[in-house]
Amino acid sequence: MEAETIKKSGASSKSLMSRRNFLKMKSVIIFITLFLFLSFPTIVLSQVHLIGKVKISITEGTFECDLTMSNIPRIQDYFILLNAGMNVLHFRSKSPNDFVLGYNKSNQNSTYEALAYFFPDNTGQGKFLPQEIQVRYVGKFPVANDTIQNFSRHDWKGNIAFNGYSVRTDGFQTAWYPYLYDVENDIRHDRVTYDIELICEDCSTIYINGNNPVNSTSANLKSQIPYELALFCGKFDFMDNGNVVILNPQFSEDEIQQFSEIVTEYKKYYEHKLNIPYNGSPVFVNTTPTSIRNAWLFVSFPTNMIIGWGEYGMRAMFGEHQNLYKPFIAHELGHYYFGTLKVFNSALGDMMGEGFAEYISLKLTEDLLSEQYNNMLSNMLKSLENYKTKPISQIASITDIENRNIFAYRYAPVIFLAIEKEIGKDNMWKWLKAIIETKSEFTDYEFLTSTLKNTLNDSEKFNFIENTYFTSENSTENALKRLNSN
Numbered sequence: 001m002e003a004e005t006i007k008k009s010g011a012s013s014k015s016l017m018s019r020r021n022f023l024k025m026k027s028v029i030i031f032i033t034l035f036l037f038l039s040f041p042t043i044v045l046s047q048v049h050l051i052g053k054v055k056i057s058i059t060e061g062t063f064e065c066d067l068t069m070s071n072i073p074r075i076q077d078y079f080i081l082l083n084a085g086m087n088v089l090h091f092r093s094k095s096p097n098d099f100v101l102g103y104n105k106s107n108q109n110s111t112y113e114a115l116a117y118f119f120p121d122n123t124g125q126g127k128f129l130p131q132e133i134q135v136r137y138v139g140k141f142p143v144a145n146d147t148i149q150n151f152s153r154h155d156w157k158g159n160i161a162f163n164g165y166s167v168r169t170d171g172f173q174t175a176w177y178p179y180l181y182d183v184e185n186d187i188r189h190d191r192v193t194y195d196i197e198l199i200c201e202d203c204s205t206i207y208i209n210g211n212n213p214v215n216s217t218s219a220n221l222k223s224q225i226p227y228e229l230a231l232f233c234g235k236f237d238f239m240d241n242g243n244v245v246i247l248n249p250q251f252s253e254d255e256i257q258q259f260s261e262i263v264t265e266y267k268k269y270y271e272h273k274l275n276i277p278y279n280g281s282p283v284f285v286n287t288t289p290t291s292i293r294n295a296w297l298f299v300s301f302p303t304n305m306i307i308g309w310g311e312y313g314m315r316a317m318f319g320e321h322q323n324l325y326k327p328f329i330a331h332e333l334g335h336y337y338f339g340t341l342k343v344f345n346s347a348l349g350d351m352m353g354e355g356f357a358e359y360i361s362l363k364l365t366e367d368l369l370s371e372q373y374n375n376m377l378s379n380m381l382k383s384l385e386n387y388k389t390k391p392i393s394q395i396a397s398i399t400d401i402e403n404r405n406i407f408a409y410r411y412a413p414v415i416f417l418a419i420e421k422e423i424g425k426d427n428m429w430k431w432l433k434a435i436i437e438t439k440s441e442f443t444d445y446e447f448l449t450s451t452l453k454n455t456l457n458d459s460e461k462f463n464f465i466e467n468t469y470f471t472s473e474n475s476t477e478n479a480l481k482r483l484n485s486n
């Protein structure tokens with residue numbers, strides 16, 4: 001989900017709303033700023049298990065953690081990533097031998113909010129990786145507890161966000177817990193199985209990805225399915241009707257019921273189109289940022305974090321502009337398939353995760369919210385009129401992508417829409433199913449094209465598509481031309 005899309009939807013509403021409402025909506029949109037990074041984990045190979053104790057205070061803004069990583073895959077060139085605001089007492093090898101480890105920090109390989117740690121081996125040339133590592137650390141973060149004096153300039157996905165009544169984190173970007181990064185294969189082992197005693201004395205509800213929210217100040221939370229450990233703990237209520245879970249639901253029963261029905265309808269739509277079951281209840285977090293402005297969403301599946309004040313936040317789902325927000329919910333739900341069932345890596349992984357989630361949300365909008373669709377589409381096409389990019393076949397590294405927001409959220413879905421025009425909707429859904437179900441070490445250009453080629457089983461057609469949309473310097477024009485024709 002990103003700002004560009006939100007702006008586009010706002011603009012598309014022009015003809016549907018009075019001018020006054022449009023201006024109001026515009027002001028909503030202006031507040032929506034985005035700090036968006038990859039919202040999905042990478043390929044899961046071997047599962048690290050995390051066991052230990054995490055103590056949080058939402059009034060103090062503190063973390064006190066004693067976590068042990070086990071079942072660590074044997075990786076030669078690795079880093080252990082941990083948020084730069086966390087102060088380490090020690091990294092301790094627990095197996096094969098028990099001793100406190102010497103560590104170094106890499107200057108080049110710190111990412112997002114994390115520092116990259118490693119343990120030099122005896123030669124000093126290589127890296128040593130124990131089979132089990134205990135990490136004890138503490139961190140104290142600012143608490144933004146009002147909007148008069150104590151607030152931040154920005155809020156973003158990688159923020160460990162204490163807003164006075166709760167703490168919110170994603171998993172890999174905040175790196176509030178230590179996880180392994182495989183340098184050679186560009187794989188983050190941020191999805192972990194866990195057995196964690198979570199304590200928050202000043203909370204009423206504790207929630208960690210992979211467990212239901214618990215109405216308590218402490219709980220032993222376990223998962224044998226790996227998750228990115230997004231957190232939302234604090235003083236708030238929650239509802240769980242077996243179909244959808246809402247944390248901090250400050251809405252009426254009717255509104256909640258209505259929202260639950262929308263989620264059911266969208267899940268069924270995707271299930272039917274892809275012929276792959278949509279399992280589990282998505283979780284929606286209704287919360288406010290640490291800043292006065294900023295409103296955005298992100299997903300750490302199955303948790304959808306919806307961040308914003310009043311009608312700029314999840315409340316918008318129930319107001320007069322709710323139709324504008326439905327495509328975002330559809331996009332986020334789409335990440336169950338693109339980003340969760342299928343996890344992506346490589347330079348094109350982001351484009352596929354976001355591009356396919358956006359593409360299926362466009363299809364849902366076309367079929368279920370048809371009055372929205374034409375405006376959405378024409379704004380999307382218009383915004384690409386002067387867009388130049390290296391074609392997909394030439395993206396070897398993320399630095400080849402000039403404007404990530406446009407490339408992943410607009411260019412990619414428009415390329416997919418053009419391909420749909422060439423091969424038909426049925427083949428398109430078949431291709432998407434193949435993308436989700438085909439096993440691959442890297443989700444690179446070879447993966448993208450081989451799944452299409454196998455789906456079509458028509459090399460002439462495939463070659464035409466590859467030449468027109470994947471390798472051509474004029475791919476944008478080609479797609480726009482195809483979509484503007486009948």
Ligand SMILES: [Zn+2]
Pocket residue numbers: 001039331332335353354357
């Ligand atoms: Zn997304």
